[in-house]
Structure formats: C-alpha cells, structure tokens
Amino acid sequence: MAYDPGAFEPFAVTVDLVVLTIRDDDLCVLTVERGEEPYAGRRALPGGFVLPHEDLETAALRELAEETGLTAADVHLEQLRTYGAPARDPRMRVVSVAHLALAPDLPTPRAGTDAVAASWVPVSSVESLAFDHDEVLRDGLERARAKLEYSPLATAFCPPEFTIGELRRVYEVVWGVTLDPRNFHRKATATPGFLAATGERTNRQGGRPAELFRRGATTALLPPLTRPAP
Amino acid sequence: MAYDPGAFEPFAVTVDLVVLTIRDDDLCVLTVERGEEPYAGRRALPGGFVLPHEDLETAALRELAEETGLTAADVHLEQLRTYGAPARDPRMRVVSVAHLALAPDLPTPRAGTDAVAASWVPVSSVESLAFDHDEVLRDGLERARAKLEYSPLATAFCPPEFTIGELRRVYEVVWGVTLDPRNFHRKATATPGFLAATGERTNRQGGRPAELFRRGATTALLPPLTRPAP
DNA sequence: GCAAAAGTGTTGCCCATACACCCATGC
DNA sequence: GCATGGGTGTATGGGCAACACTTTTGC
Incomplete structure (x- = not known):
C-alpha cells in the first residue's frame, strides 16, 4: 500500500x-x-x-x-x-x-x-x-488575473517605486479593461498595507508630478479590488 | 538544458x-x-x-x-x-x-x-x-475555506438533496462562525445557478418543513458569499 | 400553547460608481 | 494657453447586516 x-x-x-x-x-x-x-x-x-x-x-x-x-x-x-x-x-x-x-x-x-x-x-x-x-x-493567466483582485501581486509587475497610474495600467492590461483613474486612486491608497508612500514625486509620465509608492507589507487586499463585470 | x-x-x-x-x-x-x-x-x-x-x-x-x-x-x-x-x-x-x-x-x-x-x-x-x-x-483547509466564498463547493459536503439550513451549517462549521439564517437564505437563493429547487419539502430538521434543493449548474458564485471579518 | 426551524419585509449604512472639479507640470 | 496626467469632493444607487415579523411543523 x-x-x-x-x-x-x-x-x-x-x-x-x-x-x-x-x-x-x-x-x-x-x-x-x-x-x-x-x-x-x-x-x-x-x-x-x-x-x-x-x-x-x-x-x-x-x-x-x-x-x-x-x-x-x-x-x-x-x-x-x-x-x-x-x-x-x-x-x-x-x-x-x-x-x-x-x-x-x-x-x-x-x-x-x-x-x-x-x-x-x-x-x-x-x-x-x-x-x-x-x-x-x-491556467497561469487565470491565476494571475484572479490574484490581482485580492493580493498586492500587481506591484510585482512594477519597478520598486511606482506611481498609482503605473499600477492602474497593470490592472488594465492584465484584465483587459479600463478603470476610472480617480476611483482607482482612492481605492488603492485606501486599502491598508497595499502601498507605502515614499514622499518622492516623479513627472516621468508627463502632466502633474505623481507621488511615488513602494509596495506595502500586506499579503492580502482587504477589501479586494474587484474586476468590473464585462 | x-x-x-x-x-x-x-x-x-x-x-x-x-x-x-x-x-x-x-x-x-x-x-x-x-x-x-x-x-x-x-x-x-x-x-x-x-x-x-x-x-x-x-x-x-x-x-x-x-x-x-x-x-x-x-x-x-x-x-x-x-x-x-x-x-x-x-x-x-x-x-x-x-x-x-x-x-x-x-x-x-x-x-x-x-x-x-x-x-x-x-x-x-x-x-x-x-x-x-x-x-x-x-493548505487544504485554507483552500477549502477560501473556495466556499466564490464557488458552490459547499454543496459537496451535502447529500444530493439538502435544505438551506443544512447548507448554512456547512459554512458555519468550515468557517467556524455563525451566520444569520435569514440573510443566508436570501443570499443563497438569490445567487444565480447556485441552487436548483426540487419542489420537495422535508421536516427532518424539526420545525417548519424546509424546501429541498439540489446543487445548481454554476461553477462560480456571483456575487460571492463573503466570510464575516472576525 | 410553546419551541424550533423556515422564510419574508423593512430599514439604515456602507461602499462603489460616475463624474464635476481643481492641481501641476511640459510645450 | 492648452494638453496631459494627478488627485479630491460629492451625489446616487445597490448590496448587505440587523432584526421585527409571519409560517408550519412536533410535542
């Protein structure tokens, strides 16, 4: 046996x-x-x-x-x-x-x-x-798409320091959707442990300089960032 | 290589x-x-x-x-x-x-x-x-607990025909929580594809006879049944 | 009648969306 | 000025928790 x-x-x-x-x-x-x-x-x-x-x-x-x-x-x-x-x-x-x-x-x-x-x-x-x-x-794509919702995994696609806009583009590309920049910003910064502010700014994207963040300490996003329906 | x-x-x-x-x-x-x-x-x-x-x-x-x-x-x-x-x-x-x-x-x-x-x-x-x-x-317990939220997996713990109360007890035992029977009933029956009514009733639990259900056709719960915080 | 379990109605709160609006830069 | 991207304020609507209330059985 x-x-x-x-x-x-x-x-x-x-x-x-x-x-x-x-x-x-x-x-x-x-x-x-x-x-x-x-x-x-x-x-x-x-x-x-x-x-x-x-x-x-x-x-x-x-x-x-x-x-x-x-x-x-x-x-x-x-x-x-x-x-x-x-x-x-x-x-x-x-x-x-x-x-x-x-x-x-x-x-x-x-x-x-x-x-x-x-x-x-x-x-x-x-x-x-x-x-x-x-x-x-x-299977890998499905896993990656699903994990963006409830884990801070999207930051793995970003350089060590990144802007909210860059992070949003990760979600948009992986999910194949467009997200409202204003609501995404609010949601991402409000999720505890997701992001750590650096105090730095960058204007590498053009437009108004954006705050730079590092990934935070959390391993789970509460509440999750939900994917829009279709 | x-x-x-x-x-x-x-x-x-x-x-x-x-x-x-x-x-x-x-x-x-x-x-x-x-x-x-x-x-x-x-x-x-x-x-x-x-x-x-x-x-x-x-x-x-x-x-x-x-x-x-x-x-x-x-x-x-x-x-x-x-x-x-x-x-x-x-x-x-x-x-x-x-x-x-x-x-x-x-x-x-x-x-x-x-x-x-x-x-x-x-x-x-x-x-x-x-x-x-x-x-x-x-790892197995963690997977099971997580999957109850967004999949109809809880029905796998039930006999082929079951009541909402029996299904609720599955969630309560696996998650180690107590759930409001009224809200659970509403949520479970409102989730499309989760449950299929049989038209039968049973009084095996005592009290007012409960409707019997079979598992439905869906493989994903939309919206999910969320676990209470602590 | 009383207990127990099933199910329905109602209310108030939270949160997500949508979008108006302002800020700071390059050109 | 104008375009571009960053960020805040706010109204509206849907979902969910909380709980009062009714239904139908066994004893």
Missing part, C-alpha cells in the same frame, strides 16, 4: 515557468524555441529537470535565472499546478510542476547564459506551444 | 489526499495509521504511488476509492499543491501531488479494502501527522 518502498515507478520531474511581464502596455509571456524533437522549432515555456537535491522552488528560481537573469528578489514566484498526463511527453513519463512568475519590465533585455532563443511574446498572439503548455499558460 | 533526455534523476511520485467531511457539526479529515517506518504508528494523510500509466487525478481517485469506497460521482476532487522538499521522505526522493477532496457525511462507515486503520478526525484535534502532512492539511 502507500509508500511501499521498491514498488514505485521512476518518473522524471521538471519545473515549467509561466513568466509574465508588461511591455509597451501589453501582457507578455516568456517563451523559448525548442531545438530538438519532439516539437522542434515550436515555442515552449521555459523549464527543465529538477536536480537530485533541489527543492521545487529552487529549481524554478534556477531556471528563471538561467533564462532571464532575474533573481528571487526581483520577481514574485509561486507554484501554479502540476501536470502529469501519462503521454504529455512522448519520450518518457514526465511530471511537471508549473510555476507562475511575475516580473517588472526588464530594462536590460536578458542576462541569460543559454537563453539562445528566449523571447517575450504578447499573450494575445501566443498559439500552439509545445507539450501541454497552452493549457499551462491558460 | 531543458528536457535533455538521459540527464534526469528518477523521482518517486505519489498522490496524497486531504479528504474533508462534516460529521456531527464538526469538520473532519480522513487519516490512516502508518504501520511501518518512518513515522510508524503516527497518523498520516492517505496516499500512494502513481502507477506507470495513470493520470494524477486517476491515481487520486483510485486511492480515494481504496480508502473510502467513494467514487468521482460522490465527491469534489481537485489538485491542491505539490510538495517536493528533498528530505520530506527519508527513504528516497519523493514528490507528492496533494489533492483536496470534499465528501458528504458517509452513512456507511467505509467500504475500503485495505483501509485497516483509516478514520475521521476532527481537524481541530489533529496534530503531528507524518511527513509534511501537517502543512498539507493546513
């Missing part, structure tokens, strides 16, 4: 990454081009095998660093879901623990070592990824 | 189950007693190895049937999270895909084949489960 040693089948375990960022007011996902069969030439989500003594999250961070140069301090990373259909990889039995990462737009394109063909693709124009990665991406 | 065949370490992959039910107005979790080392004599969540050609969800359903006799039609089952710390099992590298199952109270105790020491334990009096199962249980 359970955990009878010796009676188990070996599996390969990988981590796959749904890395999202916002570039030019577009929600983008990191993809790599596959060089070998199966799915040679097709785009896929970045990922790789978990090493023998490595935690799952550590493996995800290592892959993320290899592909983007980003480290744990730069991104939000969380486990998404595990995919283990028997035939999802035609070569062998592979169970993949997918992770979701949210990153601010990178000024430097990429610092990766072996990220030969990695590139950001707007999620609206992604199609036919390798393996079951279309489904993984769908 | 990613998916280089031959360069992977074999892992054991298991499924673990957080099976919740409500017995005597108490939220209970299914546990088994371990017969062998490690953690011999300690209680643990039920689980076991994924078979070579088996889907993860299929494996979870098989384990669930072995322990409880419950089948897919009887329960709500969803993937919870995957646990893969290198030393979580001292014998070998094991990655466990935990699942959350919600079941109505079972009139028949258990129909399992090898469920020697399986038993329901109130979650308030669970302590020191084997492996990392305390953490798994905590």
Whole structure:
C-alpha cells in the first residue's frame, strides 16, 4: 500500500515557468524555441529537470535565472499546478510542476547564459506551444488575473517605486479593461498595507508630478479590488 | 538544458489526499495509521504511488476509492499543491501531488479494502501527522475555506438533496462562525445557478418543513458569499 | 400553547460608481 | 494657453447586516 518502498515507478520531474511581464502596455509571456524533437522549432515555456537535491522552488528560481537573469528578489514566484498526463511527453513519463512568475519590465533585455532563443511574446498572439503548455499558460493567466483582485501581486509587475497610474495600467492590461483613474486612486491608497508612500514625486509620465509608492507589507487586499463585470 | 533526455534523476511520485467531511457539526479529515517506518504508528494523510500509466487525478481517485469506497460521482476532487522538499521522505526522493477532496457525511462507515486503520478526525484535534502532512492539511483547509466564498463547493459536503439550513451549517462549521439564517437564505437563493429547487419539502430538521434543493449548474458564485471579518 | 426551524419585509449604512472639479507640470 | 496626467469632493444607487415579523411543523 502507500509508500511501499521498491514498488514505485521512476518518473522524471521538471519545473515549467509561466513568466509574465508588461511591455509597451501589453501582457507578455516568456517563451523559448525548442531545438530538438519532439516539437522542434515550436515555442515552449521555459523549464527543465529538477536536480537530485533541489527543492521545487529552487529549481524554478534556477531556471528563471538561467533564462532571464532575474533573481528571487526581483520577481514574485509561486507554484501554479502540476501536470502529469501519462503521454504529455512522448519520450518518457514526465511530471511537471508549473510555476507562475511575475516580473517588472526588464530594462536590460536578458542576462541569460543559454537563453539562445528566449523571447517575450504578447499573450494575445501566443498559439500552439509545445507539450501541454497552452493549457499551462491558460491556467497561469487565470491565476494571475484572479490574484490581482485580492493580493498586492500587481506591484510585482512594477519597478520598486511606482506611481498609482503605473499600477492602474497593470490592472488594465492584465484584465483587459479600463478603470476610472480617480476611483482607482482612492481605492488603492485606501486599502491598508497595499502601498507605502515614499514622499518622492516623479513627472516621468508627463502632466502633474505623481507621488511615488513602494509596495506595502500586506499579503492580502482587504477589501479586494474587484474586476468590473464585462 | 531543458528536457535533455538521459540527464534526469528518477523521482518517486505519489498522490496524497486531504479528504474533508462534516460529521456531527464538526469538520473532519480522513487519516490512516502508518504501520511501518518512518513515522510508524503516527497518523498520516492517505496516499500512494502513481502507477506507470495513470493520470494524477486517476491515481487520486483510485486511492480515494481504496480508502473510502467513494467514487468521482460522490465527491469534489481537485489538485491542491505539490510538495517536493528533498528530505520530506527519508527513504528516497519523493514528490507528492496533494489533492483536496470534499465528501458528504458517509452513512456507511467505509467500504475500503485495505483501509485497516483509516478514520475521521476532527481537524481541530489533529496534530503531528507524518511527513509534511501537517502543512498539507493546513493548505487544504485554507483552500477549502477560501473556495466556499466564490464557488458552490459547499454543496459537496451535502447529500444530493439538502435544505438551506443544512447548507448554512456547512459554512458555519468550515468557517467556524455563525451566520444569520435569514440573510443566508436570501443570499443563497438569490445567487444565480447556485441552487436548483426540487419542489420537495422535508421536516427532518424539526420545525417548519424546509424546501429541498439540489446543487445548481454554476461553477462560480456571483456575487460571492463573503466570510464575516472576525 | 410553546419551541424550533423556515422564510419574508423593512430599514439604515456602507461602499462603489460616475463624474464635476481643481492641481501641476511640459510645450 | 492648452494638453496631459494627478488627485479630491460629492451625489446616487445597490448590496448587505440587523432584526421585527409571519409560517408550519412536533410535542
């Protein structure tokens, strides 16, 4: 019965990454081009095998660093879901623990070592990824959209200091909606722990200089920022 | 790099189950007693190895049937999270895909084949489960509590036909709160797709006979049933 | 009648929306 | 001045908590 040693089948375990960022007011996902069969030439989500003594999250961070140069301090990373259909990889039995990462737009394109063909693709124009990665991406997007409502996750798309307008654009791009700037401002600043004022101002957006904020200490938004119906 | 065949370490992959039910107005979790080392004599969540050609969800359903006799039609089952710390099992590298199952109270105790020491334990009096199962249980409870708000999941704790009062008691027990019966009734019946009237009545609760409902067709509660603050 | 549970009506408050309006900058 | 984005004030409407009240059973 359970955990009878010796009676188990070996599996390969990988981590796959749904890395999202916002570039030019577009929600983008990191993809790599596959060089070998199966799915040679097709785009896929970045990922790789978990090493023998490595935690799952550590493996995800290592892959993320290899592909983007980003480290744990730069991104939000969380486990998404595990995919283990028997035939999802035609070569062998592979169970993949997918992770979701949210990153601010990178000024430097990429610092990766072996990220030969990695590139950001707007999620609206992604199609036919390798393996079951279309489904993984769908699940990741759904998770990200839902979590913006009740967690301060949107700040993960922003640089360390940001304006309310920049934060609002994150919500608008991820949700694909337009929000009232006045009401959004009131709501965001009124939610306790969401934002921490810096006292600084910037006029990088043009118009009247805006206050700069850092992310606050809370991990949950009470009350939540609700998504408009349709 | 990613998916280089031959360069992977074999892992054991298991499924673990957080099976919740409500017995005597108490939220209970299914546990088994371990017969062998490690953690011999300690209680643990039920689980076991994924078979070579088996889907993860299929494996979870098989384990669930072995322990409880419950089948897919009887329960709500969803993937919870995957646990893969290198030393979580001292014998070998094991990655466990935990699942959350919600079941109505079972009139028949258990129909399992090898469920020697399986038993329901109130979650308030669970302590020191084997492996990392305390953490798994905590995550499962948190998921269940959160999902009652925005999904019709509470009906999974009820028999096929139930009254509003029975449904309300599910919320009260899982959340550990008391709810206003009048407002709950209004809210539950007003949420589109949540409940389907049967036209039948029952007086099994005593007092004025209550209408019987079945679960409705929706998978999301709009608007959600919000949990009271503290 | 009395207790218990189901269900309805009503009221007042809070909060979200919509939008008028003012502020501070670049050009 | 004018355009652009930042930020505040305020009215209106819908939802929800609180609770009075009625209904229908068992004893």
